Amino acid sequence: MTNQEKLQQVIDNDLCTRCGSCVGLGKGSIEFKDKTGRYLPGIKGQLNAKDAKEAWSACSGQEVNFPALDSFLFNGEGNHHKYFGTYRELNIGFTTNFELRRRCGSAGVITSTLIWLLEEKMIQGAVVLGMSEKEPWLTKPFIATSKEDVIKASQSKYVISSVNELLPEMEAFHGNLAYVGLPCQVHSIRKLQKENHPSVKNIKYIIAPYCGLNLHFSSIKSFLRSHGKKNYKDIADIKFRHGEWPGNMRVEMKDGSVFQLPKFHSNYLIPFHMMKRCLVCVDVANEFTDISVGDAWAPVYEERGKGFSIVIGRSEKGVEILHKMKEEGIIDLIPVNVEDTVRMHSHMYDNKKRGAFLRIRKRRYQPDYNLPFPEGIGFKRRFFEFAMNIIMAILRTRFVTSLVDILPSNVVGKTFNSFKIFWKRITYTTKRKDL
Ligand SMILES: Cc1cc2nc3c(=O)[nH]c(=O)nc-3n(C[C@H](O)[C@H](O)[C@H](O)COP(=O)(O)OP(=O)(O)OC[C@H]3O[C@@H](n4cnc5c(N)ncnc54)[C@H](O)[C@@H]3O)c2cc1C
Numbered sequence: 001m002t003n004q005e006k007l008q009q010v011i012d013n014d015l016c017t018r019c020g021s022c023v024g025l026g027k028g029s030i031e032f033k034d035k036t037g038r039y040l041p042g043i044k045g046q047l048n049a050k051d052a053k054e055a056w057s058a059c060s061g062q063e064v065n066f067p068a069l070d071s072f073l074f075n076g077e078g079n080h081h082k083y084f085g086t087y088r089e090l091n092i093g094f095t096t097n098f099e100l101r102r103r104c105g106s107a108g109v110i111t112s113t114l115i116w117l118l119e120e121k122m123i124q125g126a127v128v129l130g131m132s133e134k135e136p137w138l139t140k141p142f143i144a145t146s147k148e149d150v151i152k153a154s155q156s157k158y159v160i161s162s163v164n165e166l167l168p169e170m171e172a173f174h175g176n177l178a179y180v181g182l183p184c185q186v187h188s189i190r191k192l193q194k195e196n197h198p199s200v201k202n203i204k205y206i207i208a209p210y211c212g213l214n215l216h217f218s219s220i221k222s223f224l225r226s227h228g229k230k231n232y233k234d235i236a237d238i239k240f241r242h243g244e245w246p247g248n249m250r251v252e253m254k255d256g257s258v259f260q261l262p263k264f265h266s267n268y269l270i271p272f273h274m275m276k277r278c279l280v281c282v283d284v285a286n287e288f289t290d291i292s293v294g295d296a297w298a299p300v301y302e303e304r305g306k307g308f309s310i311v312i313g314r315s316e317k318g319v320e321i322l323h324k325m326k327e328e329g330i331i332d333l334i335p336v337n338v339e340d341t342v343r344m345h346s347h348m349y350d351n352k353k354r355g356a357f358l359r360i361r362k363r364r365y366q367p368d369y370n371l372p373f374p375e376g377i378g379f380k381r382r383f384f385e386f387a388m389n390i391i392m393a394i395l396r397t398r399f400v401t402s403l404v405d406i407l408p409s410n411v412v413g414k415t416f417n418s419f420k421i422f423w424k425r426i427t428y429t430t431k432r433k434d435l
Contacts, residue, residue: 003052004043010061011040013365014276017184020141020162021058021192025199026051032162035138036217036232039160057195058164060187061277065370069187069288072194074315083342083349083435084312085287088319090341091333092296093311105156105209105241106295107307109331110180113207113291114150116325117178123204124175128153129161137220137235141166143173158215158240160275164188171199178205182214183283190288205317208286210294210310212278212348219273222401223251223266226409227259245307246295265413267420271395272404280367282356284348290318297344310336310344342435347424350381350431358385380430 001009007030010016022030023041029051030041047055074086081087095101095108104111114126125143130153132140139161144150163181170177179189186208192200221232236254241247241263249266252258286292292312301308311333313319325331342349354377360366361373394400404412 003049003056004047006056006062007052007059008043009365010059011043015061015280015365015367016040017060017187017277017281018160018162018275019060019181019185019188020165021060021167021185021188022055023162024165024167025054025058030055032165035160036221039162039217054197058167058188058192058197060184060191061367062365063368064187064191065368066282066287067370069190069194073190073288077316078314081338081342083353084285084292084345085283086314087312088316089313089322090336090338091311091313091322092301092336093293093309093322093331093333094307095331096329100151100154101307102244103151104154104307105247106245106293107309108154109291109293109309109311110207110209111150111154112330113321113325114144114178114180115147116328116330117205117321118145118147118150122176123178125173125177126150127163127166127170127177127179127181127203129157129163129180131157131238135233136237137232143169143177156209156240159217159220160214167192167199170202173202175202176204177202178207179203180208181206182209182211183286183288184211184277184281186286186288187283205291205321206289207291207293207318208289210285210292210345210348211281212284212351213270213274213281214278215269215273216275219269220251222269222273222405223249223259223261223409225405226407226412227251227257229253229257229259244305246302259409261409261413264417264420265410268404268409268413268416271392272401280356280360280363282352282369282371284345284352285312287314290315291322294345298340310341312341346432346435349435354381355385358382376434378430378433381433384427384430 018039023032029044029047032039033042070086078086078088093109095112100108100111117123125145128144129139129141132138139157141163144153163185186206189200234254235251237252239250242250246263248260248262250260294310296308296310313322326333354374357373
């Protein structure tokens with residue numbers, strides 16, 4: 001099979017992560033046509049052999065060799081955990097800048113680290129994801145070179161975005177870069193670095209978020225429809241985590257109307273609009289970064305509000321940055337142990353480190369992570385997987401999705417949240433068993 005055929009197979013069989021690398025490296029021959037639709041890359045005509053080879057070697061859709069990337073980056077140093085990867089330090093962290101902490105996705109650690117690296121002149125630019133000024137309903141990756149631009153790009157965007165489309169700009173950039181991206185995007189960057197590809201030579205640090213899953217743009221359209229609005233082009237501004245942690249999904253329209261819903265309630269969009277590819281992803285904690293940052297989902301922090309993050313220092317340089325920032329009072333860090341680190345995201349580890357392997361086995365076209373099938377997945381856990389599949393299939397029927405679109409989002413959100421709490425309770429023991 002040629003490299004172009006392999007790429008096409010990834011696209012045709014729902015393995016594409018939409019990282020954007022093939023589009024970035026394709027010199028105009030590969031493009032995303034429908035960013036508000038399925039958001040899939042389309043290959044125009046016959047690629048030349050070199051471009052196809054490069055695009056395939058960067059593709060994070062099918063082959064991501066976890067052990068090989070881990071030894072390339074960490075060389076067996078540090079500790080390794082089967083759920084969250086190689087680490088040197090585990091902390092709960094937050095920025096000491098109150099305004100930033102409130103503005104950012106969880107606790108502003110990523111944004112303050114990027115600003116600090118710029119101010120220390122350790123980098124000259126940061127690859128980040130902002131919102132488009134021209135089309136404010138779409139995200140837009142760019143290289144931020146000032147504090148103001150880094151802050152503009154703060155906040156989690158829970159919608160498919162292809163940061164690696166920017167590879168040609170990263171290559172042409174004069175100076176060191178920090179890079180922020182989801183696990184699938186980071187997989188591609190690390191694959192390219194392993195191959196010594198020039199497009200990633202400027203990337204010196206990867207500071208990036210955990211990721212459970214991502215959503216199609218249809219989630220935004222559905223949210224609008226449930227508020228009686230049909231045209232997404234009337235959107236003036238979208239925030240996915242607006243206000244006090246954990247924040248609200250908030251959409252402001254050009255006519256001044258504002259719709260918002262607490263984050264836990266807006267999670268009702270997940271079963272209807274999640275990317276299917278995320279169901280076979282096995283990386284929660286962004287395992288190949290220098291520093292990974294996620295929400296600290298634990299009652300002790302959730303009760304306090306304000307925003308707390310789990311911060312994993314993986315590489316030597318990552319840990320060094322964290323220590324210096326703490327010494328200078330830019331961030332605060334409180335050590336946390338392995339058990340609490342797992343407990344905070346146990347539902348996601350169960351989902352990606354067990355559930356994803358069960359789902360991979362059932363697929364004809366499978367991603368290959370070169371990882372063994374996890375031991376000890378009992379009958380009850382398999383049964384929950386089966387039950388979940390049935391529930392998802394019902395939820396994704398045209399009848400249910402259309403119904404959800406016309407019902408008020410606050411009603412659906414509240415109902416969903418109650419069901420989620422109930423489901424978590426009945427699956428708690430099984431899902432956490434032996435984690
Ligand atoms: C799609 C998605 C799913 C996530 N799932 C989980 C989860 O299940 N559990 C969990 O604990 N945490 C999850 N997170 C991480 C969490 O939402 C916060 O991003 C993280 O805790 C960092 O917070 P912060 O305040 O330090 O980030 P900020 O300081 O607000 O900085 C966020 C940075 O992330 C970049 N960014 C935002 N969205 C994207 C995107 N879609 N693609 C690439 N880069 C982006 C921005 O450019 C910005 O630089 C997810 C994030 C995303 C984007």
